[in-house]
Amino acid sequence: xxxxxxxxxxxxxxxxxxxxxxxxxxxxxxxxxxxxxxxxxxxxxxxxxxxxxxxxxxxxxxxxxxxxxxxxxxxxxxxxxxxxxxxxxxxxxxxxxxxxxxxxxxxxxxxxxxxxxxxxxxxxxxxxxxxxxxxxxxxxxxxxxxxxxxxxxxxxxxxxxxxxxxxxxxxxxxxxxxxxxxxxxxxxxxxxxxxxxxxxxxxxxxxxxxxxxxxxxxxxxxxxxxxxxxxxxx
Ligand SMILES: CC(C)(COP(=O)(O)OP(=O)(O)OC[C@H]1O[C@@H](n2cnc3c(N)ncnc32)[C@H](O)[C@@H]1OP(=O)(O)O)[C@@H](O)C(=O)NCCC(=O)NCCS
Numbered sequence: 657x658x659x660x661x662x663x664x665x666x667x668x669x670x671x672x673x674x675x676x677x678x679x680x681x682x683x684x685x686x687x688x689x690x691x692x693x694x695x696x697x698x699x700x701x702x703x704x705x706x707x708x709x710x711x712x713x714x715x716x717x718x719x720x721x722x723x724x725x726x727x728x729x730x731x732x733x734x735x736x737x738x739x740x741x742x743x744x745x746x747x748x749x750x751x752x753x754x755x756x757x758x759x760x761x762x763x764x765x766x767x768x769x770x771x772x773x774x775x776x777x778x779x780x781x782x783x784x785x786x787x788x789x790x791x792x793x794x795x796x797x798x799x800x801x802x803x804x805x806x807x808x809x810x811x812x813x814x815x816x817x818x819x820x821x822x823x824x825x826x827x828x829x830x831x832x833x834x835x836x837x838x839x840x841x842x843x844x845x846x847x848x849x850x851x852x853x854x855x856x857x858x859x860x861x862x863x864x865x866x867x868x869x870x871x872x873x874x875x876x877x878x879x880x881x882x883x884x885x886x887x888x889x890x
Pocket of ligand 1: 697700701725727728733734735736747748749750751767768769814817818819820821822823824825826
């Protein structure tokens with residue numbers, strides 16, 4: 657059981673990434689304000705299309721990707737999936753110029769990457785993010801290690817709610833505990849999976865903290881850095 661992960665820097669990838677988008681995505685990219693927001697959007701959508709194209713054997717712009725929410729009737733905020741290959745589970749995260757995608761067929765996946773350099777009021781974040789048990793654990797750290805430990809909790813929580821597709825709105829972070837090998841939740845929302853959600857920390861570098869949530873324990877994880885989105889191969 658292997659989870660494949662590809663890492664790409666939006667800054668170097670934008671120009672060729674544009675050629676992989678659908679016409680609707682290109683129009684949306686052109687409407688986005690802010691250079692970094694636009695190049696991240698373009699790179700993220702392109703890397704998803706490159707994955708779908710390799711798996712399905714079709715041109716990138718034609719890959720069907722649904723973002724329908726399986727927990728409500730919204731068409732745009734659900735976990736993305738390939739309409740012609742629902743068995744290939746994937747999850748995307750972007751932070752700064754880093755765009756990362758994880759994919760697997762034998763496990764569900766949820767991925768989150770956070771740059772530790774982000775400006776954050778750490779004590780405030782502890783109160784927003786950490787459950788009681790996690791706060792006790794964080795109290796044993798000081799300075800930079802406390803900051804890294806908090807970001808690890810954050811990434812693990814986002815990875816968990818991205819695996820299930822619930823997102824942040826349906827799962828108050830204080831009800832979720834991720835300080836062990838498996839996520840625990842008090843008062844789960846509708847459609848929360850019965851199967852265990854396993855937590856894996858990822859050594860991605862680039863000053864980031866990253867977590868991968870999976871429905872199988874200890875998967876083999878294969879991480880590849882792509883110079884160009886088009887270099888993605890299965
Ligand atoms: C999912 C979520 C946690 C991601 O947070 P973020 O700060 O955008 O973080 P990231 O950069 O790590 O992830 C972005 C990617 O998450 C993915 N994503 C979006 N919604 C998702 C969902 N519901 N589940 C899983 N992944 C999702 C997308 O691939 C997106 O990248 P893309 O738009 O370029 O394709 C956040 O967007 C969220 O909570 N959305 C709300 C979902 C919602 O409304 N749920 C209510 C259900 S009724």
